[in-house]
Amino acid sequence: MKHWMAWTLLLLAALTGTAARAASGAGHQAQAVKVTTLSTMLADYEGLGEWGYAALVEVDGRRVLFDTGANPDVVLKNTEALHIDLSTVEDVVISHFHDDHTGGLITLRKALMQKNPGALSHLYVGEGIFEPRYHKDGKGESENGFPALAKAYLDTGGRIQQLSGPAEIASGVWLTGPVPRGHAETNWNPGLFIKTGGQLFPDTLREDTSLVIDTAQGVVIVTGCGHAGIMNIAEHAKAITGDARLVAVIGGIHLFAARDAVLVETAARLKGLSYLLAAHCTGIEATVRLRELLGLDRRTAVVAAIGSSFTLGKGIEAGAIAGWVG
Ligand SMILES: [Zn+2]
């Protein structure tokens, strides 16, 4: 615990979302928004699908990489296939410690910094990501590979910013930091524990951080695995932006094994959502059920493929495999 603190620039977000929004008057709102899927299981490009997630978030000229996929080279190869240049992206977010979101970080940083030393040089994570995770006897090595990854990242000259609460990283673009868990969602695979005061407690992925974009039409949410629970994330996005209207949910929301009652409750809480670009651990059945429950269709609620995207004011471009071709 102590050694990583020495490596880490511990810049804690001091503002709560609502306070920040209130302090900044009407708040900043994003105009041009595009989110492109760079890693998920369904591949339109080069066959490079994987169990993982990554997306490029572009807002008013500012570009952010959200998660980095599972395998060291898949996001890099996918961006080459898609002709997307990430070398001008300086900010990268790792949503949580699971290696299907962290796997590409070092490969991408090392490859891209040859073109631009600032590429992926600023890493945002939620507080709790360094916590050791154990199996139920609490013995042996921690299952959390993130501290070692963070050291390798810092060795490349990158800096890490841990968030204890919401932070606006660009105009109208927020990171949630750890999300309050008002709803009892358990959208993760149980089995790992954290140790506090010598006692083991189930790991709830406290650090799980999503990206929230505040727009004139409502809120756009990008989430890696949605372990904090998409109902909780949506509620927190509302608290941060003061806007209850949901335009789009993009990414993994870990409902692939959810009971129907959970999907029904989730849809009720996401009522009014206009677009669902459901990637990774959302699950195909869950996506189709949510589409039905939310009154959406195959153009507006789509299983994401690599290269699929959401553009504010335009909707989802799904690609030939994943969606509707008119
Ligand atoms: Zn995960």
Ligand SMILES: [Zn+2]
């Ligand atoms: Zn995942």
